[in-house]
Amino acid sequence: MQRNSIKVSMAVVRRLPKYYRYLGELIQNDILRISSKELGKIMGLTASQIRQDLNCFGGFGQQGYGYNVVELQKEIGNILGLNKTYNCVIVGAGNLGQAITNYEGFRREGFILKAMFDVNPRLIGNTIRDIKIHDIMELGEYVKENQIEIGIICVPKEFSQKVADTLVENNIKAIWNFAPADVNVPESIVIENVAISESLYTLTYLMNEDSLNL
Amino acid sequence: MQRNSIKVSMAVVRRLPKYYRYLGELIQNDILRISSKELGKIMGLTASQIRQDLNCFGGFGQQGYGYNVVELQKEIGNILGLNKTYNCVIVGAGNLGQAITNYEGFRREGFILKAMFDVNPRLIGNTIRDIKIHDIMELGEYVKENQIEIGIICVPKEFSQKVADTLVENNIKAIWNFAPADVNVPESIVIENVAISESLYTLTYLMNEDSLNL
DNA sequence: GAGAATTTTAAATTGCTGTTAAATTAAAAA
DNA sequence: TTTTTAATTTAACAGCAATTTAAAATTCTC
Numbered sequence: 001m002q003r004n005s006i007k008v009s010m011a012v013v014r015r016l017p018k019y020y021r022y023l024g025e026l027i028q029n030d031i032l033r034i035s036s037k038e039l040g041k042i043m044g045l046t047a048s049q050i051r052q053d054l055n056c057f058g059g060f061g062q063q064g065y066g067y068n069v070v071e072l073q074k075e076i077g078n079i080l081g082l083n084k085t086y087n088c089v090i091v092g093a094g095n096l097g098q099a100i101t102n103y104e105g106f107r108r109e110g111f112i113l114k115a116m117f118d119v120n121p122r123l124i125g126n127t128i129r130d131i132k133i134h135d136i137m138e139l140g141e142y143v144k145e146n147q148i149e150i151g152i153i154c155v156p157k158e159f160s161q162k163v164a165d166t167l168v169e170n171n172i173k174a175i176w177n178f179a180p181a182d183v184n185v186p187e188s189i190v191i192e193n194v195a196i197s198e199s200l201y202t203l204t205y206l207m208n209e210d211s212l213n214l
Numbered sequence: 215m216q217r218n219s220i221k222v223s224m225a226v227v228r229r230l231p232k233y234y235r236y237l238g239e240l241i242q243n244d245i246l247r248i249s250s251k252e253l254g255k256i257m258g259l260t261a262s263q264i265r266q267d268l269n270c271f272g273g274f275g276q277q278g279y280g281y282n283v284v285e286l287q288k289e290i291g292n293i294l295g296l297n298k299t300y301n302c303v304i305v306g307a308g309n310l311g312q313a314i315t316n317y318e319g320f321r322r323e324g325f326i327l328k329a330m331f332d333v334n335p336r337l338i339g340n341t342i343r344d345i346k347i348h349d350i351m352e353l354g355e356y357v358k359e360n361q362i363e364i365g366i367i368c369v370p371k372e373f374s375q376k377v378a379d380t381l382v383e384n385n386i387k388a389i390w391n392f393a394p395a396d397v398n399v400p401e402s403i404v405i406e407n408v409a410i411s412e413s414l415y416t417l418t419y420l421m422n423e424d425s426l427n428l
Numbered sequence: 429g430a431g432a433a434t435t436t437t438a439a440a441t442t443g444c445t446g447t448t449a450a451a452t453t454a455a456a457a458a
Numbered sequence: 459t460t461t462t463t464a465a466t467t468t469a470a471c472a473g474c475a476a477t478t479t480a481a482a483a484t485t486c487t488c
Contacts, residue, residue: 001482011443013419017412040364047260048445051468052312063468064452079426081418095316099309105394105411150417174417180319190420194414197319198231203364203388204295205227206404217436225477262479265434277434278486 008056015053016076018043035066085110087147091163092154093118093126093133096112096178100152101128116147139163143170150174157181222270229267230290232257237287248281299324301361305377306368307332307340307347310392312364315342328360353377357384364388371395 021041026034036047043050052075054060054067060075061067077083092095093116100106101113117136118124126133134142143151143166151167153175160179167175174190177183182193236257237415241249250261250268268274268281275281291297304311307330314320331350332338338349348356349395357365357380367374367380367389368422374393381389388404391397395408 001224002381009443013410014416016419018409019393021409021412037337046445048447051470052444053468061468061470063450064454064466064468065344074439079419080415081422082415084418084422086418090328095309095313095471102309106414109411109415111414120487123279125458149421174421176414176417192417194410194413195232195235196408197323198228198235199408200320200325200390201231201234201294201296202253203390203404203406204300205230205296207363207388208295208298223476240454251433260479261433262481263477266478269435275434276486277484278432278488280433 012053012056015045016080019050019053020073020076020080022081023069023076026069027073032069033066034069036061036154039067061189082109085112086167088113088152089139089148090116090131090152090154091118091136091139091167092156093120093123093128094154097152097154098128100154101131102177110127111150118140133195136163138204140170143167143172148172150176153177153179204210226270227265228339229259230294233264233288234290234294234296236289237283237392240283241287246283247280248283249274253281296323299326300363302364302366303353303357303362304330304345304366304368305332305341305350305353305381306370307334307337308368310343310374311368314368315345325364328362329356331356350377354380354384357381357386359390362386364390367391367397369393 022039036050039045040047040050042196051061054072055074062070075123088111090100095117097118102114106139107113113131116128116133117139118133119136123133124135142148148170149172150192151163151174153163153167155163155177160177160181161183164177164183164185168185168189172189175183175185175192177191177193178196180195180197182195183191185191208210218418250264251314253259254264262390265275267374268286271293274286302325304314305326309331311332315330321327327345330342330345330347331353332347335348337347340347356362363386364386365377365386367381369377371389371393371412374391374395375397378389378391378397378399382399386403389397389399389406391405391407394409394411396409397405399405414423
């Protein structure tokens with residue numbers, strides 16, 4: 001499997017999870033091979049783009065045959081780093097934190113939730129799906145002691161930067177931030193600021209697009 | 215305020231909510247004017263891009279002065295359709311549905327949550343923040359009777375397409391879908407499939423990028 | 429009037445799409 | 459069963475479109 005030496009653009013990278021998801025669905029439907037044309041139709045992309053995207057990482061397909069769905073999904077999973085496991089903590093045990101805890105999909109893909117943290121004394125000491133909720137004061141020490149790689153921030157935006165700082169100080173590798181305010185971290189730390197509301201505002205933009213008479 | 219007749223690209227549209235959010239933060243910090251250079255530094259964009267983006271909708275800035283933060287935020291809000299109110303329902307009253315219900319930000323921006331729906335008999339009849347949880351069997355009728363414009367889907371992926379179909383049949387205008395599977399709707403309906411996990415997979419990609427030796 | 433900052437226009441870059449040649453499969457014929 | 463032919467489909471490439479950045483021209487502030 002020869003790998004090109006070209007840099008992969010972020011546009012391609014952000015499409016990979018979608019490929020991974022759609023291929024997973026194909027597998028569940030016992031579809032074991034697919035052409036770029038078919039996949040494009042299902043995903044709403046051009047066949048051309050799919051071939052170009054996948055070729056960034058090597059030739060996974062075969063002329064005259066198409067792509068082997070199982071093999072391709074596995075390859076993309078490897079590229080995304082889903083062949084490993086990751087120790088995670090959730091900071092903020094409110095509804096959103098609990099929603100993530102309860103989502104089976106993450107555990108299945110190798111994200112191991114080791115602990116949750118909160119300030120609320122009523123929550124501290126409880127468990128959700130066998131995950132214990134700790135006092136947020138213990139966050140830094142816990143992260144350092146337990147080799148936590150990913151911190152998931154589900155606290156109100158007023159506290160998100162402070163939580164991020166604590167995580168960074170204790171050698172976190174990556175932060176997945178759901179607070180509706182971007183947090184800043186050093187270059188070496190991987191950060192994804194999710195900002196859920198942005199897609200809602202895009203929605204209302206599209207609802208009103210016609211009446212904007214641009 | 216003259217509006218250009220050029221079509222605004224989706225790339226620009228998806229940046230608008232971020233401008234809106236950052237400008238809101240500036241207002242909270244009593245910063246009332248800003249140059250594209252400054253704003254770019256804060257948001258991690260080039261000044262050039264900011265000027266170009268904002269110019270799609272007319273000249274909001276002034277030479278020698280910069281942009282009036284309050285005015286600009288309001289203008290972008292109008293463009294995003296945040297000067298109106300929207301009747302919404304949440305389908306699926308689990309943790310994620312509750313998290314959205316509890317988020318003050320949405321109400322503040324004009325999203326009026328009228329009702330929630332669930333299949334779980336233990337939840338039906340309860341209220342969350344004065345919002346009643348109805349039997350999901352009543353969803354279609356409720357949407358039609360109460361001029362609901364936005365449906366928010368927070369059910370497991372197995373049921374998301376069916377819920378979307380019900381919403382569409384009853385004249386919903388837009389769907390904000392959090393189920394980890396894209397739902398398909400007619401062209402005339404606005405849809406945002408959120409797929410939260412995709413940003414997590416992007417995170418792990420970036421964590422492992424170096425070791426991929428592309 | 430000097431400086432600052434936008435607007436407007438142009439250049440450069442990036443990303444996407446369509447096409448062609450090569451490879452493979454599948455079908456038909458021997 | 460083997461060979462031949464036709465149909466698929468990717469990989470690679472080139473051209474085009476969109477996006478981003480840079481530069482020049484203009485306007486406004488102080």
